[in-house]
Amino acid sequence: MEDTRKGFLTPEQEKQVDDLIELKGVAEGLDGPAISLADNQGLERIKPALLEKYPDALPVIYEIVDAIFDALPKKTS
16 A cells, blocks of 8 residues: 555545545635645655654554544545
8 A cells, every 4th residue: 555655545535535625616626736835845855854763653643544544534425
């Protein structure tokens, strides 16, 4: 699963967050790209510093993120 992650979320998890956030108007169209940008650019930039200080942390973080997303409601439509 790690190979599909840029940042800490998988593309499916990014979509799940987008589905859970309900905004009005133009903001609804922009929330998906904003989530991807925050994860793929922002969180991805944290990884080198994190790995330098805690080399074994990434798999643990991924497990935690996956557990959280498994507990979140899935969109059913």
